[in-house]
Amino acid sequence: MCADTPEMNSPDYKSTLNLPQTDFPMRAGLPKREPAWLERWEKIGVYDRLRDKAKTEQRKPFTLHDGPPYANGNLHIGHALNKILKDMVVRSQQMMGRDSRYIPGWDCHGLPIEWKIEEQYRQKGKNKDEVPVVELRRECRAFASEWVGIQREEFKRLGVTGNWDDPYLTMNYHAEAVIAGEFMKFLMNGTLYQGSKPVMWSVVEKTALAEAEVEYHDHQSHTIWVKFPVVRALDANGARQPQRGVNVVIWTTTPWTIPSNRAVAFNPELSYGLYKVTEASEENWAKVGDEYLLADNLAEEVMKAARVDAYERKEDISAKQLDLMVCAHPFRGIEGGEGEWDYDVPLLPADHVTDEAGTGFVHTAPSHGADDFILGVKHGLRMTHNVLEDGSFRPDLPLFGGALIFDHKGKEKDANKRVIDAMAGVGALISRGRIKHSYPHSWRSKAPLIFRNTPQWFASIDRDVGDGQDALGKTIRQRALNAIDAVKWTPETGRNRIYSMMESRPDWVLSRQRAWGVPLTCFVKKGALPDDPDFLLRDPAVNARIVEAFEADGADVWYMEGAKERFLGKDHNPEEYEQIFDVLDVWFDSGSTHAFVLRDREDGSEDGIADLYLEGTDQHRGWFHSSLLQSCGTNGRAPYRGVLTHGFTLDEKGNKMSKSLGNTVAPEQVIKQYGADILRLWVAQSDYTADLRIGPEILKNVADSYRRLRNTMRFLLGSLGDFDEIEPVKPVDMPPLERWVLHCLYELDQEVRKGYDAYDFQGVFQKVFNFATVDLSAFYFDIRKDSLYCDADDSQFRHAALTVLDILFQRLTTWLAPVLVFTMEEVWLERYPGETSSVHLEDIPETPADWHKPELAQLVERVRNVRRVVTAALEVQRREKVIGSSLEAAPEVFVEDATLVTLLRTVNFADVCIASQLTLTEGAAPEGAFTLDEVPGVGVVFALAEGEKCQRCWKILPDVGTHAHEGTCKRCSDALG
The missing domain is CATH 3.30.2320.20 (Class I aminoacyl-tRNA synthetases (RS))
Structure with missing residues (x-):
């Protein structure tokens, strides 16, 4: 055994030091402990107590209106991002002195739910069409209700505060009554009309889709080059001149639309020529001597596709010449055609034709394209109804009756092939091929769509709104464009995005040919045409009866026996009217939520306008868009003062998440491994205005930041154990270093409030985190540990440091509470363990201006x-x-x-x-x-x-060992008394 040393023989002074003492664990154990805090908040009624507090203090309201998620599945990471951001907004506004209200909501109607019920029917061998519609709707309601319950618990587990006991549901009776009432405002103000237009149509779901329900994916399509024979032209004097052997060539990726062709479009601004084939293989469809009208910039490309070996340009063709030409349909005179296509096909000028691809001529089927329809209306072209709702050609269409474009699973069937084969048979083709390109798909079924002409109900956005509010704009489009500039968009680029969409958008297709939704509550006069003044029944008394019935029993009453007689009453003969059974686009449902949430609820908004809508950037064409249209149609203004958008969630490599790739990150998994606070911290540390990446390595880094911050809070808790026993020191009596900390707090408080007001959670967290880990842990705490541990209990120097630590505690916990809801509650309760105590009942403390000491x-x-x-x-x-x-x-x-x-x-x-x-x-x-x-x-x-090492404070000083207490310096000896 070695010889004794002075240190080993000296007294143990450790018990005389004020070392940090706390039960606050360094290991958080969040996954197991967070549920207890959720139960506690529910037990003490935190959300309701905040409302009572706000009422007593007459706080200014702040309302974040929740964009309703769809009630049909477990949450994904995008849901978590969205709800956590909303919660940070709500909590931060509350803690800065507002009455911050949050009413969660759900979208409950619509095709995905109805589809699930139909799947259940198929599994049971039931025919959906044989099930009474009210029974189907009740099963849809039960299905949605079950998922609302599941999602509610998942959202709550994220630490999201709100009025969970009384959320809004679009399928609640009052909501259905209001949605119907809002629809009938369009009926009454003259913007509702029935029209026959080509709309995006899902043959899988057998319904029209709105633009917001469409997404674009790569799709392989047939591509064909087709000859339209020029049969005559007019000379300068207007005399008809027969033409032989000259063909206008078109190119299309939808061969199935050729039977519906009614015209060919050209652009008068392009340069055109007449081209003659001089050399070609005998096997080619393009023959020597053929003459084609083509855009000059595309002629070489067309000849290459047709495998023409040599050709010559014979002459210029002017726009005036093209305008005087008439073609025959490629199927004119086809055997078995029964004269179906024996009509003239005019050449018509149109701006949408370009020479970037194709031939410079565009085949025009007004029933199957937006530009085609506009051109058709302008020139009085006939609309066709060749394609049925299931994607098949009408049975009586010659040659092609019953041919199917896509089947019920979205797979291509025989329509394209049969049309191409028929054209090849009559010599109408010069080439064919396949092309992979971006193509519209349903965002629900993921199946490709078609443009299909169907009778639908529209809200016109360019008709005068007859409600006497012309000062806001005469049309819905004008009102919406005016309203956009009165809204604060975060980020600002959101303004330009929605503005350009609103400038160019078509009329709103309101109708869907489904069962689960709010019906279009209107009646049309039998025998009347859509343009007739009395076609639509506009009777306020009828409307009132409908709303009253929906309020009492829900929208199911529309489908019950005797509904027409009940609503028309004695003022109208039921035999003279037809009841409409289409349901409203679900975007109209969600677009109307401002009316039954913000306007009608006691905890809504005082003026019916939300302070903020917050959703993903895709909602510029979705909920932000439909809400703006709906509100401008009924109120003349936007339903929101501010709109905030966030990006999408990607994996660590920046790839889109996909179950097939195995790179998804489920909120449930993150919570199980790390806890919800780590997920919330990931949101706070990310730039949500762009796409956000998440994965195992990213989450490890987030957890590391969390541990560093937790260590800072643990030090504060451990050091403040005896704070209640001292008299706090006034700032004026503090040493310079303490006054510097107060100055930092003053400046940081300004930044935190400014950041929270701008919804800059990343900026707020970074500033607070850097202050806590750099200015405090690595500087101030590092320096003051000696005084905190070793100074005498009655040392003013130590008391000043403790006073500053208490001030730091109050601010750090409240600054961070909107982000780390569970951890800051744990920290708070460690000091204030009262039965009803909660950091979430506190406000961020006001910071005195005299703390500001820039010098x-x-x-x-x-x-x-x-x-x-x-x-x-x-x-x-x-x-x-x-x-x-x-x-x-x-x-x-x-x-x-x-x-x-x-x-x-x-x-x-x-x-x-x-x-x-x-x-x-x-x-x-x-x-x-x-x-x-x-x-x-x-x-x-x-x-x-x-000198010697003080056995109490460990400083090496010359005077150690010369004082009353063995092995101590003067400061420590005096502290020991």
Whole structure:
């Protein structure tokens, strides 16, 4: 056994130190502990208590209106991102003094739910069409209700606060009554009309789709080049001149639309020519001597596709010449055609034709394209109804009756092939091929869509709205464009995006040919045409009866026996009217939510306008868009003052998440492994205005940041154990370093409030995190640990530090509570464990203006710069094993700036540098001194501290061992009494 040393024989002074003491664990254990806090918040009624508090204090309301998620499946990471962002907004606004209200909601109607019920029917061998519609609707309601319950618990598990006991559901009776009432406002103001237009149609779902329900994916289509024979032209005098052998050539990727062709479009601004084939293989469809009209910029490409070996350009063809030409349909005179296509096909001028691809001529089927329809209306072209709702050709269509474009699973069938074969048979083709291109698909079934002409109900956005509010704009489009500029868009690019969409959007297709939804509550007069003044029944008394019935029993009453007689009453003969059974586009449902949530609910918005709508960037064409249209049609204004958008979630490599790729990150998995606070912290650390990446490595980094922050809070808790026993020190009586911390808090408080108001959660967290880990943990705490641990209990110096720690505690917990809802509650309850205590019932404390000391901050910054040189110099000695601790050092610090030397002598610079002894010397550092280029005029010469090590504070000082208490310095001996 080695000989005794003085240190081993000296008293154990550890029990005399004020070392941090806390039960707050370093290991959070969030996955297991978070549910208990959720139960506690529910038990003490945090959300309701905040409403009572706001009412008592007459706080200004802040309403974030929840965009309704769809009630048909478990949450994905995008849901979590969205709801967490909303929760951060709500909580931060509340803690800054507002009455911050949040009413969760759900979209409950629509095709996906109805489809699920139909799948169940098929599995049971039931025919959906034989099930009474009310029974089907009730099963849809039960299905949606079940998923609302599941999703509600999943959202709550994320720590999201709100009125969970009374959410809004679009299938609630009052909601259905209001949605019907809002629809009937369009009926009454003249913007509702029935029209026959080509709309995006899903043959899988057998319904029309709105633009917001369409997404684009790569799809392989047939591509064909087709000859339209020119049969006559008019000369300059208007006389008919027969034509032989000249063909207008078109190119299309939808061969199935050729039977519905009614015209060919050209662009008068393009250059056209007549081209003749001079050399070609005998096997080619393009024959020697054929003459084609083509856009000059595309002629070479067309001839190449047709495998023509040589050709010549015979002459220019002017726009005036084209305008006087008439073609025959390629199927004119076809055997078995029964005269179906024996009509003229005019050439018509149109701006949408380009020479970027194709031939410079566009085959025009008004029933199957948006541009085609517009051109058809302008020139009175006949609409066709060749394609049925299941994607098949009408049975009586010659040659092609019953042919199917896509089947019920979205797979291509025989329509394209049969049309192509028929054209090849009559010599109408010059080439064919396949092309992969972006093509519209249903965002629900993921199946390709078709443009199909069907009778649908529309809200016109360019008709005058007859409601007497012309000052807001005469049309819905004008009102919407005006309203957009009155809204604050975050980020600002959102404004331009929705503005351009609103400028060019077509009329709103309101009708869907389904069963589960709010019906289009209107009646049409039998025998009347859509343009007739009395076609639509517009009777306020009828409308009132409908709303009253829906309010009492829901929209199912529309489908019950005797409904027509009940609603028409005695004023109208039921035999003269037809009841409409289409249901409303679900975007009309969600677009109307402002009316039954913001306007009608007591906890809604006082003026019926939300302070904020917050959804993903895709909602510029979705919920933001439909809400704006709906509200402008009924109120003349937007239903929101602010709109915030976030990006999509991607995996760590920036790839779109896909179950097939196995790169999805489920919220449930993250919570199970890390806890919801880590997921919330991921949101706070991310730039949500762009797409957000998430994955195992990213989450590990987030967890590391969390641990560092938790360590800061643990230090505060451990050090504040005896704070209640002291008299807090006034700022004016504090040392400079404490007053500097208060100054930092003042400036940071401004940044936090500004950031929360701008919804800049990433900026807020980064600033608070850097302050906590750099300014506090690595600087202030590091310096003040000695005083906190070793100074006497009655030391004013220590009391000042404790006062600052208490102030830090109050602000850090409330600043971070909107982000780390569980952890800050845990921290708060560690100090304030009352039965009804909660950090979420607190506000961010007001910060006194007299804490602001910019001149002091400049001085401290100069001190910190000198300290950086000293600590860097001591770190060199530590790495070389000369010292084990900075307390073993007694550096000499050379400073050229005399005023800086004076400043350093006003503080205990040795303590600032955590050195036992330190000498300050005014002047240039000697050669060989340690310096840092970024801190000129400062040098350090290393020396070992002289004296003995104090057995209480561990400083090495010359006076150790000369005081009453063995092995202590004067400060420690005095503290021991």
